[in-house]
Amino acid sequence: MPISKPYLQMPIVESGETLLPIPQDRFAFETPHPYQVLGAPYEQASPYFLRESVLEALQSAQGYLQQLQPHWQIMIFDAYRPIAVQTFMVNFTYAQVLQEKGWQPETLSPSQKEEAWQEVYGLWAPPNVDPKSPPPHSTGAAVDITLFDWTTNEPVFMGSEIDELSARSHPHYFADLAANPQTSPNEKRLAEQADQNRRIMCEAMQKVGFQRHQQEWWHFSLGDQMWAWLNQLEQPHLTFKARYGRIEPVGS
Template identity: 55%
Template sequence: MKPYHQILIVECGEPLVPIPLEQFGVELPHPYQKLGAPYREASPYYLRQTVLTGLITAQNYLQQRYPGWRIQIFDAYRPVDVQQFMVNYTFAQVVQGQNLNPSTLSDAQREAIWQEVYQIWAIPSLNPMTPPPHSTGAAIDVTLIDTTDYPIDMGSAIDELSPRSHPDYYANWSDQPYHTNRFLLHSVMLKAGFRRNPGEWWHFSMGDQMWAWLWNQENPDQKVTARYGICNGDICTI
């Protein structure tokens, strides 16, 4: 279990709603769909209504500072089946990257690889008390694009399994713009009410367990519960 799984979920029943993609940068088809992830009737470009409102607010803050820039959405709602697919895909990629034979992995090797995978990916749990953040419709992976729709360089790719994914990895690299760019993304999302995953520069959420856990650390006298549980299609429950 992750530390944020200690947070109680009190599902508010707010629906998933489609993201107006014309307002944001977006990659079509979706990167995970191109890999064959099993979305079936679901769409990755959905969020809870309040989370979507917050995202629009964050983009407004961005455009006050950089007119014409937009938030680019990499991923939003992710069914648990897709979470499982991507976890398995990442495991296979790590095995291949280390030139290992998947059929002859020792228990120790397998465990070490899973530990590496779960540095980035949440466990694809069906337990309603420990949902993957993206499966609640409250988490989103984003970056920025400029007036020409060119991606702002953040110094590493979204989902990259390396230390460079840590938000502050480039904090002391004064000759590179990456930390400044990450700080800009963080500042507009934070101002809109989001909280960032401590280990991923691209992952933000509002109202889920991770958000509540981070909020409670910042505000020990004003503790909150999570208001978004797991979603299966358009049904969101606890």
């Protein structure tokens, strides 16, 4: 069973903004797209779309990032995600968890099944079709990113891979590791580097209004239910609502 996500209780007042393509000349891209490689059913949709105001903010974040690091660029891993793709990735990850644990689907105990789904929904939002509780990426207001360094022609070191099912995905994991007196000098050096790079990326995104997922260093949103919920936590004296619900691409 899906795990309840607290942000899904936030109200949505749809703005009606359209989805727009992310400019190929402004950002680096993870290509080929990782979920398309797995066979995710995008059909006529593209993962490289965002709502108009979200895209404008992302471009502003790019400009601010390059004030901090002139040779760095935001690298787009994933953005818009249809419900069908969300369902595909949830099921793919469930199978991946079972494989890693050496469990067979037909012999799972109820507790093993629950444990597996707990791991899956620790990373993925439920692929809800209820318009009151859409997955963040299906709103066109969430984007998964890392950073790219044009001087090395390589992604910037962030300490772990996007979508990694481990504690290393938590935004402050490497800050805690570096502060641990039992961490070796070499591990501390790498941890401090990863933490600093994550902080720079987060600073650029938050500067223009994005909120970062509490458990994923790569996931940022602006205007969806998660964004509204995180703002509400930070400013409980105010009232926040999401302005983006689930959207279908034009022509679908």
